[in-house]
Amino acid sequence: MRAMLLVNPKATTTNGRTRDVLIRAFGAAVDLSVEETRYRGHAAALAATARAKGYDMVAVLGGDGTVNEAVNGLLNPVDGEELELGDDPSAGRPALVVIPGGSANVFARALGLPNDPVESTGAVLEALREDRRKTVGLGQALWEGQSRYFTFCTGLGYDAEVIRAVEGLRGSGRKATPARYVNTALRHYLATDKRRPSMTLTGPGIPTARGIFMAIVSNTSPWTYVGGTPVRPTPWAGFETGLDFLGLRRMGVTSIAPLLHHILTESEALPSGRNLVQLHDESEFTIASERPVAFELDGDYLGECETVTFRSTPNALQVLV
Numbered sequence: 542m543r544a545m546l547l548v549n550p551k552a553t554t555t556n557g558r559t560r561d562v563l564i565r566a567f568g569a570a571v572d573l574s575v576e577e578t579r580y581r582g583h584a585a586a587l588a589a590t591a592r593a594k595g596y597d598m599v600a601v602l603g604g605d606g607t608v609n610e611a612v613n614g615l616l617n618p619v620d621g622e623e624l625e626l627g628d629d630p631s632a633g634r635p636a637l638v639v640i641p642g643g644s645a646n647v648f649a650r651a652l653g654l655p656n657d658p659v660e661s662t663g664a665v666l667e668a669l670r671e672d673r674r675k676t677v678g679l680g681q682a683l684w685e686g687q688s689r690y691f692t693f694c695t696g697l698g699y700d701a702e703v704i705r706a707v708e709g710l711r712g713s714g715r716k717a718t719p720a721r722y723v724n725t726a727l728r729h730y731l732a733t734d735k736r737r738p739s740m741t742l743t744g745p746g747i748p749t750a751r752g753i754f755m756a757i758v759s760n761t762s763p764w765t766y767v768g769g770t771p772v773r774p775t776p777w778a779g780f781e782t783g784l785d786f787l788g789l790r791r792m793g794v795t796s797i798a799p800l801l802h803h804i805l806t807e808s809e810a811l812p813s814g815r816n817l818v819q820l821h822d823e824s825e826f827t828i829a830s831e832r833p834v835a836f837e838l839d840g841d842y843l844g845e846c847e848t849v850t851f852r853s854t855p856n857a858l859q860v861l862v
């Protein structure tokens with residue numbers, strides 16, 4: 542069995558020692574080639590090469606950003622390539638292995654892996670021995686002639702503004718800790734627009750909903766973690782179903798405080814309130830904004846945009862867990 546291991550040496554909790562443990566343990570079980578990512582987008586190019594060369598597996602040691610790039614490399618055809626996918630598209634691609642080495646590792650944790658690279662390596666090796674695979678669906682965002690798959694979530698508005706602010710701090714050398722996210726979110730809450738909602742939700746068979754300030758699109762639950770605590774604004778979302786949605790029509794403290802309490806403490810019950818717009822298990826919908834709005838995907842800030850269509854891609858990948 543041939544596997545390519547992609548290591549992001551710059552990911553928050555990835556270091557040489559974990560990389561070596563992983564290479565030794567994994568290399569004893571499969572025919573392993575190892576590649577370090579050298580720049581943004583490199584993991585996508587490497588994963589696409591692995592697929593084109595018929596590798597059986599692509600393993601990623603890194604954070605959600607590197608996993609997202611690898612997944613896009615596995616799914617997107619390279620120029621001129623005709624992908625022939627049968628009834629089960631996941632069977633025609635290398636299987637994915639995820640070893641958490643980032644700051645939040647939401648995808649790995651949502652798959653049920655321990656949030657520790659060495660423990661996860663043990664769990665993945667066991668899955669490899671027993672050929673235990675989970676078939677997962679992905680989401681796809683399409684905007685302004687661009688498209689990108691996402692593994693756990695994407696969002697427009699306040700959460701993307703917070704990610705933009707944290708990325709700015711990281712650019713000046715500070716680490717993305719849970720405390721930094723919480724502090725930035727609290728501070729930014731005072732600055733975010735709470736008066737003029739700009740977004741409208743539409744979709745086939747979906748009642749049009751206007752006046753949305755913040756939009757969360759989920760491919761799975763949890764949406765994120767604050768330290769060890771899962772945050773579940775869309776608790777019914779799952780890898781086996783289509784996409785879920787939560788839109789906020791009010792950003793005032795009296796709306797946000799009970800919602801925050803609910804999504805931090807409840808694991809199964811949907812949040813309720815007349816200022817919420819919710820969808821479960823949908824195959825496609827669109828958010829259009831009256832003015833450019835901040836946009837994030839799998840925790841990466843992607844800039845501002847006005848119209849994004851979201852699609853569910855069922856049975857996209859097999860993941861060893």
Ligand SMILES: Nc1ncnc2c1ncn2[C@@H]1O[C@H](COP(=O)(O)OP(=O)(O)OP(=O)(O)O)[C@@H](O)[C@H]1O
Pocket residue numbers: 549550551552553554578579580581582583603604605606607608610642643644645646647717840841
């Ligand atoms: N050698 C490199 N130098 C700089 N950036 C890199 C390099 N290799 C990969 N990257 C980029 O680093 C970004 C962040 O990496 P990654 O998501 O793996 O770690 P993280 O940011 O620590 O984790 P998290 O996403 O959980 O916060 C990725 O989007 C990737 O494109």
